[in-house]
Amino acid sequence: MGTTCLALGCLFFVVASASAQYFELKNVNQLAEAKKFQKIVIRDLQVPAGVTLDLSNLKPGTTVEFAGRITFGHKEWKGPLVKVTGKQLNIMAHSNARFDGEGHRWWKGGRESKLVKPRFFEAIVDDSTITGLYFKNTPAPCFLCNWCHNVAISKITVDTKDAGDGRAGKAFNTDGISLGYVKNVTVRDSYVFNQDDCFVTGGGEDMLIDNLTCEGGNGISVGSLGNGADVVRCTIRNSRVTNSLNGLRVKSETNAVGLHRGVTFENIELKDIHQYGISIYGNYGPTYPTGEPTFFVMDQLTMRNIKGTMKAPGGANVWIWLHKDSARNWKWENVNVVGGKSAMFRPPLTCKGVPQNLGIRCAEK
Ligand SMILES: *[C@@H]1O[C@H](CO)[C@@H](O)[C@H](O)[C@H]1NC(C)=O
Ligand SMILES: *[C@@H]1O[C@H](CO)[C@@H](O)[C@H](O)[C@H]1NC(C)=O
DSSP, rough: OEEEEEEEEEEOOOOSGGGOOEEEEEOOGGGGHHHTTSEEEESOOOOOOTOOEEESSSOTTTTEESSSEEOOOSSSOOOOOOEEESSEEEEETTTEEEEETTHHHHHHHHHGGGOOOOEEEEEEEEEEEEEEOOEESSSSEEEEESSSSEEEOOOOOOOOOOSSSSGGOSSSSOOOEEEEEEEEEEEEEEEEOOOSSEEEEEEEEEEEEEEEEEEESSOOEOOOTTTOOEEEEEEEEEEEEEEEEEEEEEEEEEOOOEEEEEEEEEEEEEEEEEEEEEEEEEEESTTTTOOOOOOOOOEEEEEEEEEEEEESSTTTEEEEOOTTTEEEEEEEEEEESSOOOOTOOOOOOOOBOOOOOSSOOOOOO
């Protein structure tokens, strides 16, 4: 629906051709009306503080198109600022569109902050596409697809450059792209500059991450939520991590129940990594990094064509810290991360549970 103002006053009209019918949302109070349409356009919207831009229960087949600048009022709350649920949705944005979280309003205090911060964008969708969304300055975790099935995600940008890189410690807990409990989800051609995990999954099946660029934050993390969450068939390929605390991490929590099966990293470039280039460990949680790793199956892990440099000799090229029975059927081919001499670690870094005969050089000095 649009509004046109003539000398006589304002007329409301619905765009005439049935196939092109759409609703242009000007105000969050119009959401119920908008959801009757097959296409919703959201342009230059200001969402009030403490309110979710609630695109839940959209009709199957709905297209949502974002344009202009979408902003949000400031409140200490958990969010999300935007929520989308439904099936067969097409969620997209014009190339100039920006979700601007104006996250600096929540970043105060960094890691020590007790402020409650909103998650930015959460989708729970099936058989859908999500493309072209550009997020500036996320207050907290940015883009989440949870319980998503058969979803193609592409061209997501998470741009929190205004907070500097992770060492600035400002925009704490700003994970970029997160998948949880998904099935058959792809993420392609995306870019993240943030201060926490670039990509993270705690659990799910059949995930493909292709052409992801990560800068500033905490790298790519495949790891358990604990509580029985499995990661099964997750491939991350043709991607790069630059100037980040960690490069690639595969982890499970201490005493986690669950497994990793078929996690593959392929054609990855790491550059200027500060702490660990590749780390694989089974003691995530309060006892990390020195506590005993507990048993957790990591079956069919593949690392192939991975090259990288550490920022300084203090870092570790590769660190593995697993229960002796965790690693099964690994492949480790053409992995060449260099420049680290594990010099920053006290006590000196050692490894556990490294599978034999793969030529893995762990915690090189
Ligand atoms: C996986 O999702 C895609 C959409 O991204 C769909 O085309 C494909 O059929 C799905 N595969 C299976 C096995 O369901
Ligand atoms: C990879 O993704 C970036 C966006 O981050 C895009 O500009 C580039 O064209 C993509 N590369 C390929 C080979 O598709």
